[in-house]
Every structure is written in structure tokens, then in C-alpha cells.
Amino acid sequence: MSGYAVSHLTEIDEQDDGRCPWRPIRHHFGITGFGVNAWTGHDVGDRIINEHDEDETDADEELYLVLAGSARFELDGERVLAPAGTLVFAQPGVKRTAFAELPQTTIIALGGTPGQAYEPSGWELWAPLRARYEEGRYDEAADRGLELVEAHPHYPTLFYNLACCESLAGRSTDAVGHLRRAIDMADRFRAYARDDADFAPICDEPAFRELVGG
Numbered sequence: 001m002s003g004y005a006v007s008h009l010t011e012i013d014e015q016d017d018g019r020c021p022w023r024p025i026r027h028h029f030g031i032t033g034f035g036v037n038a039w040t041g042h043d044v045g046d047r048i049i050n051e052h053d054e055d056e057t058d059a060d061e062e063l064y065l066v067l068a069g070s071a072r073f074e075l076d077g078e079r080v081l082a083p084a085g086t087l088v089f090a091q092p093g094v095k096r097t098a099f100a101e102l103p104q105t106t107i108i109a110l111g112g113t114p115g116q117a118y119e120p121s122g123w124e125l126w127a128p129l130r131a132r133y134e135e136g137r138y139d140e141a142a143d144r145g146l147e148l149v150e151a152h153p154h155y156p157t158l159f160y161n162l163a164c165c166e167s168l169a170g171r172s173t174d175a176v177g178h179l180r181r182a183i184d185m186a187d188r189f190r191a192y193a194r195d196d197a198d199f200a201p202i203c204d205e206p207a208f209r210e211l212v213g214g
Helices: 025-029 123-134 138-151 156-168 172-185 188-194 197-202 206-212
Strands: 035-041 047-052 061-068 070-075 078-083 087-090 096-100 105-112
Touching: 025 035, 025 123, 035 047, 047 070, 047 105, 061 070, 061 078, 070 087, 070 105, 123 138, 123 156, 138 156, 138 172, 156 172, 156 188, 156 197, 172 188, 172 197, 172 206, 188 206
Parallel strands: none
Antiparallel strands: 035 105, 047 096, 061 087, 061 105, 070 078, 070 096
């Protein structure tokens, strides 16, 4: 079995979760040591990197490489022009976003949490369901999410997101069961669930309260 793999970026199918088109490089290669994806702004002015700050919940360091075109980064309100070949590093807490200055501008993003081993979450697999969730189509998102956890049972984030949708869809027993799976794999989801509004429909159920504590 070969210890390497080669792909052209265009061979990785582009995904669209309603925000920024991207290509799941990490998932494509099965990388488990670090996070890496590619984001593309097809037209001038397109947002390439969604605005975020990697707060205490994520706390990732992120390195961006402008692979093609030219981008305009906004870092804590400061604008930085970044033509192809430019590297931009952002520490946790820095609010960042980026826009295309030229058509077909592509940015490679790499990230990891300082002092921690990288743990793939599988968010790339859930991303296509984001629109269903935001549009309130919780039953559809839950049905598709169930298929995802059956196909990829090693990702706790998939179980957590599935539980959120099941809670909102009125599937309380399923929601508690899948939340338990998420917590069994990664205890951090216990604290997340305590304050997550998605679990408001089941927050008074004894099984949920016993699971999350507090």
C-alpha cells in the first residue's frame, strides 16, 4: 500500500454550505494530524474566509496561503492586501475574514490548537447540511445526519449536531441517545450542551439533565 497520495485541487469536489465555497482537503486525503482546506472566491468581492475569531471555544492558530488570485484580509479591522504567494498567520482571538480581489482567488487554510493533539471533528461532512438547519428543516437535517453518523461513527461532532437537530425536530429520545454518544467520545460536548439553545425543547427532561449535569 502506498504511503502517499497526489491530487490536483480541482479533483477535490467543491462544497457549498451557503457561505463560502470550499474544498475539503483534509477529508479527501484522510489527514488526521492537522486541519487543512481550500476556499475560493469565484468573483471579485466574494467573501472567501467566513468572519470568525477562533475564540476560547476553538482557540486555533490558523495559517492562510493565497494560492491563486489576490485577497483582501481584514484582521481585527486592519486591511491587508495579499497577492498569490502571500502567507497570513492569525492567532486565536484575532477577528479575521478575507475577500477576493481577483476572480478565482483561492486560499489554503491550515489550523491547529497550540499544545493539543489535532482531533478531526468531521465538520466538513456536516457542512452541506447547514442550510437545512438554518432554514428550520430539522427533520431533513436529522435524517441526513443519521446517515452520516452511520457512515462515519468516529466523529463526535456529527453525533452532537445530529442530536441538536433531533431535539429541534421533537425526537427527544434520539437526541439524548446521540448526545450521549458525542459525550462518550469527547466530554467537552457535555458543557456545550448545557448552554446550547438547540436543546431547549428537551432541557427539562430527566435523561438530558442527568447527562449534562448542572
